Each structure stands twice: as structure tokens, then as C-alpha cells.
Amino acid sequence: MAGRQAVKAYLDLLSQPCRAVLIFLKHNKIPHTLELVALRKGQHKTPEFSKLNPMQKVPVLDDNGFVLTESDAILKYLATTYNVPDHWYPKLPEKRARVDEYTAWHHVNTRMHAATVFLQEVIFPNMGQPTNPAKFKKALTDLDGTLDMLENMFLKRKPFLCGDDISLADLLAVCELMQNSFDCLFQPMCSGRDVLKDRPKLLSWRSRVQSALSDSFDEAHSVVYQIRQKFTAKL
Amino acid sequence: MAGRQAVKVYLDLLSQPCRALLIFLKHNKIPHTVELIALRKGQQKTPEFTKLNPMQKVPVLDDNGFVLTESDAILKYLATTYNVPDHWYPKLPEKRARVDEYTAWHHVNTRMHASTVFLQEVIFPMMGQPTNPAKFEKALADLNGTLDMLENMFLKRQPFLCADEISLADLLAVCELMQPLCSGRDILKDRPKLLSWRNRVQSALSDSFDEAHSVVYQIREKFTAKL
Numbered sequence: 001m002a003g004r005q006a007v008k009a010y011l012d013l014l015s016q017p018c019r020a021v022l023i024f025l026k027h028n029k030i031p032h033t034l035e036l037v038a039l040r041k042g043q044h045k046t047p048e049f050s051k052l053n054p055m056q057k058v059p060v061l062d063d064n065g066f067v068l069t070e071s072d073a074i075l076k077y078l079a080t081t082y083n084v085p086d087h088w089y090p091k092l093p094e095k096r097a098r099v100d101e102y103t104a105w106h107h108v109n110t111r112m113h114a115a116t117v118f119l120q121e122v123i124f125p126n127m128g129q130p131t132n133p134a135k136f137k138k139a140l141t142d143l144d145g146t147l148d149m150l151e152n153m154f155l156k157r158k159p160f161l162c163g164d165d166i167s168l169a170d171l172l173a174v175c176e177l178m179q180n181s182f183d184c185l186f187q188p189m190c191s192g193r194d195v196l197k198d199r200p201k202l203l204s205w206r207s208r209v210q211s212a213l214s215d216s217f218d219e220a221h222s223v224v225y226q227i228r229q230k231f232t233a234k235l
Numbered sequence: 236m237a238g239r240q241a242v243k244v245y246l247d248l249l250s251q252p253c254r255a256l257l258i259f260l261k262h263n264k265i266p267h268t269v270e271l272i273a274l275r276k277g278q279q280k281t282p283e284f285t286k287l288n289p290m291q292k293v294p295v296l297d298d299n300g301f302v303l304t305e306s307d308a309i310l311k312y313l314a315t316t317y318n319v320p321d322h323w324y325p326k327l328p329e330k331r332a333r334v335d336e337y338t339a340w341h342h343v344n345t346r347m348h349a350s351t352v353f354l355q356e357v358i359f360p361m362m363g364q365p366t367n368p369a370k371f372e373k374a375l376a377d378l379n380g381t382l383d384m385l386e387n388m389f390l391k392r393q394p395f396l397c398a399d400e401i402s403l404a405d406l407l408a409v410c411e412l413m414q415p416l417c418s419g420r421d422i423l424k425d426r427p428k429l430l431s432w433r434n435r436v437q438s439a440l441s442d443s444f445d446e447a448h449s450v451v452y453q454i455r456e457k458f459t460a461k462l
Contacts, residue, residue: 054388055340066329073335080328093315094301100308105290107342153289 006031007078010052010060012039016115016175017071018059024075024171027216028084040127072103075168087165098162102154102169106176110150113143114176114195121193143195151201159208166212174209177202241266242313245287245295247274249454251346251410252306253294254447259310259406261443263319275362307338310403322400333397337389337404341411345385348378349411349422356418357458378422386428394435401439409436409444417454 009025009032011018025032037043037058044056053060053069061068061077068074079089090096116139124131150173154161161169177196196202210217244260244267246253260267272278272293279291288295288304296303296312303309314324325331351374359366385408389396396404412433415422423429437444 055384066332068332068336070336070339072339073332076335077328077332080331093312096315097301097303097308097312100311101303101305104305104307104338104342107339108347112343149290 005064006033008033008062010035010037010058012037012058015058020171020175021059023216026219030082089168099167099169102161106172109146110173110176113139113146170209240299243268243297245270245272245293247272247293248450250293251414255406255410256294258443258447265317324403334402334404337396344381345408345411348374348381349414353414405436417451419455419459
């Protein structure tokens with residue numbers, strides 16, 4: 001797509017869907033610029049950002065004036081409009097439907113429960129906000145149920161969530177389920193918890209996904225490292 | 236698509252996404268058979284249904300052995316594989332992205348809050364289960380916020396949620412926003428912009444809309460008769 005201008009992505013690397021977008025951009029060598037939006041500093045609530053996205057959420061994509069929110073919509077749009085390998089978001093309707101099925105299910109399952117666990121265990125304590133032990137416990141149970149489903153339904157007899165090859169589904173899921181020591185690479189706050197610890201099937205899946213994305217994980221990490229350097233230089 | 240066999244759908248018309256699917260099938264004259272699954276009777280938990288869908292949820296599509304769950308995935312698959320008008324799920328990437336954007340947002344916004352209101356106000360009392368007034372109040376407030384977003388963001392400058400024409404987004408949204416009507420509650424009552432939108436959607440869907448929603452109207456009668 002000669003002559004196409006770089007897209008702009010508004011991200012906070014504390015946000016799992018933002019990491020998915022960043023990894024996808026880097027892995028597929030999609031020309032982009034990054035604008036970092038620090039959620040913990042309330043930068044998503046500025047008049048400027050609210051004008052861009054009234055939902056006051058990240059990630060946001062700005063493709064030369066075409067502004068798009070929602071990570072799965074963004075990933076599907078990028079997969080469609082750039083020349084990425086078909087397996088990310090297959091054109092064949094039955095294969096594509098499997099990815100759409102997972103990305104729909106993801107919202108109130110993987111994302112919801114993993115995010116609640118993370119908020120209750122890491123974010124709220126670190127920000128001096130009150131936690132809710134009952135809510136935390138329920139989220140852990142719900143997350144357990146979700147992981148059962150991932151193992152027994154999506155991964156049943158295949159190496160990746162939607163087929164024999166990695167897709168957007170695996171990318172979105174893995175960003176929610178990284179071991180927290182890995183999370184530590186992206187943010188200073190983390191716990192020791194690895195929710196996949198006692199689940200060999202899911203551990204293998206996660207390794208497969210990480211291998212498939214290795215370089216881009218490193219690149220995304222280097223972005224964070226650079227930010228940290230700038231940040232600590234200011235102190 | 237000559238020679239293509241009818242699809243089979245497993246539905247409970249009390250379920251908003253199931254209604255969206257039925258309306259889409261009827262409106263686009265897609266050959267289908269319906270198998271009713273009564274959630275209130277626990278029919279989604281039978282060994283038979285669980286084998287079909289381990290998630291134990293509706294709707295489920297069975298296209299001649301290809302079994303698919305999740306209403307937005309099902310609708311997008313049908314829109315793609317049948318010869319439906321482009322506006323339902325446009326092929327142009329920028330237009331399609333708008334529908335994908337709404338259907339993503341829908342899950343933890345429109346669907347989540349409208350469902351919670353419905354569960355707390357209609358289902359739990361009907362089934363003799365305890366309700367949670369605080370949760371109900373919060374859901375009403377959250378739903379209000381969602382309706383603000385629908386008006387001010389999605390419907391800002393266009394007649395339908397994602398474009399000048401109706402799409403899958405409007406279909407999914409309208410079915411959720413009809414649900415609280417079961418208790419006689421019209422959440423769009425004081426919102427002229429959303430009322431106009433709903434009318435437009437109903438007009439575009441005519442007969443199939445009212446047919447699918449007959450169960451909602453019936454429950455409303457029973458519910459309001461008790462008061």
C-alpha cells in the first residue's frame with residue numbers, strides 16, 4: 001500500500017488490549033506512531049483526548065483521520081487493510097467465524113475476569129483504593145471457569161484457540177493471561193500470580209503464542225524500556 | 236446459493252440475542268428451522284444441548300454440521316455467506332469497522348446493563364430468587380450512561396448507530412433495549428432521539444420485529460396485570 005501514511009495509536013501499556021494492538025503493529029511491521037496515554041494520571045480524561053474519544057478509553061486508532069475504538073475492531077480493521085498473513089483473521093467465512101466467536105466471548109469472559117483479578121490484586125492496592133475481597137474471590141472463581149472453557153472448548157484438540165494457526169483471538173487472550181512477572185516488564189506494579197500455573201495445556205498454548213510473537217514481544221518491551229529510561233531520567 | 240440446506244438455530248425468544256438472530260433470518264428470508272430451548276426450564280443444561288454447546292447458552296447456529304455460538308459471530312457469518320444487502324455488514328473496511336466497533340462495545344455496555352435491569356426487575360422476582368436493590372439501582376444508572384453514549388456518540392450525526400442505513404449493530408442494540416419493556420419499563424421514554432431511532436429500526440424490520448417480540452409483549456401484560 002505504497003504512499004499510505006502511518007497510523008497513530010493511542011495506548012497505555014498498562015492496558016492489555018493496548019498491548020495486543022502494539023504487538024500486532026510491530027509483528028506485522030505496520031508503520032505507526034505511538035501516543036502514550038497514562039490512565040493512572042487521568043490522561044484519558046483530558047478535553048483533548050475526550051474530543052478524540054468521548055468514551056475516554058484506550059486503545060484508539062487514528063488512521064489519517066479515521067478514528068476507531070475497541071481493540072478487536074481495530075485489530076480486524078488493520079488485519080483487513082494491511083497485507084498481513086491470512087491466519088490472523090482468515091477470509092474463509094467458517095474460519096473467520098471462529099475468530100469472531102472467540103472475540104465476542106472474550107469480552108465478558110477472559111477479559112472481564114482477568115481484569116477484575118488484576119484490578120483487585122494489583123491496581124487498587126497500589127493506588128491506595130479500597131479493595132473488595134468478596135469480589136476478588138468471585139473473580140478468581142469466574143476466571144477459573146473461563147480457563148476451563150479455554151482448555152476444554154477452544155483448545156480442545158487444536159494448538160491455537162481458533163485453529164491450527166495463531167489468530168487475533170490468541171493475541172487478545174494471551175495479553176490478558178500473561179504471567180504477572182511478564183507484566184512487570186510493562187509496568188512497575190505486579191503480583192506473583194500466574195493464573196495458568198497448574199494448567200499444562202494452557203501453559204503450552206501460551207508458550208506457543210509467545211514463540212510465534214517473540215520478536216514483537218521484545219520490541220514492545222523495548223518501547224517500555226525506553227519510556228522507563230525517559231521517566232527515570234526525569235526523576 | 237442453490238442446493239444449500241437450511242440452517243438450524245437453537246433459540247429462546249426471551250433472550251435478546253436470540254431475537255436479533257430470528258429477526259435477521261426472517262427479514263432476509265434465510266431458510267432455517269428453529270429449535271426452542273426454554274432457559275427457564277433449564278433446557279440449556281441437558282446432556283444433549285451441552286454436547287452441542289458446552290457453554291450452555293443460546294443462540295446456537297448449526298449450518299449443516301458447522302456449529303457456531305455468539306450472536307454477533309453468527310450474524311456476521313450469515314451476513315457473509317448469504318446474499319444479504321451490504322448495509323447489514325458492509326464490505327468496505329471503514330464501514331465494517333464501525334459495525335465491529337459497536338458490536339464489541341455492546342457486550343459490556345448495552346447488553347450488560349439492560350440485561351441486569353431485566354434480571355433484577357423481572358426474572359429474579361418471577362423465579363422467586365432474591366433481588367439486589369443496590370445492584371438494580373446501579374444498573375439503571377449504568378444503563379442511563381449507556382443511553383447517553385448511544386445518543387451522543389453513535390447517533391451523533393447519523394440516523395443509525397453505524398451509518399445512514401441499518402446494520403447488525405442496530406439489530407443487536409434494539410433487542411436489548413426492548414427487554415426492560417417486559418416489566419412495562421420503557422427506558423427510552425424521555426429520549427426523543429433514541430425513540431426516533433427505535434422507530435426507524437422497527438420500520439426497517441416491520442413484521443419480523445413484532446413477531447419476534449411477541450413474547451416480550453406477553454410478559455409485559457402478565458407483569459403489569461399483577462400490579
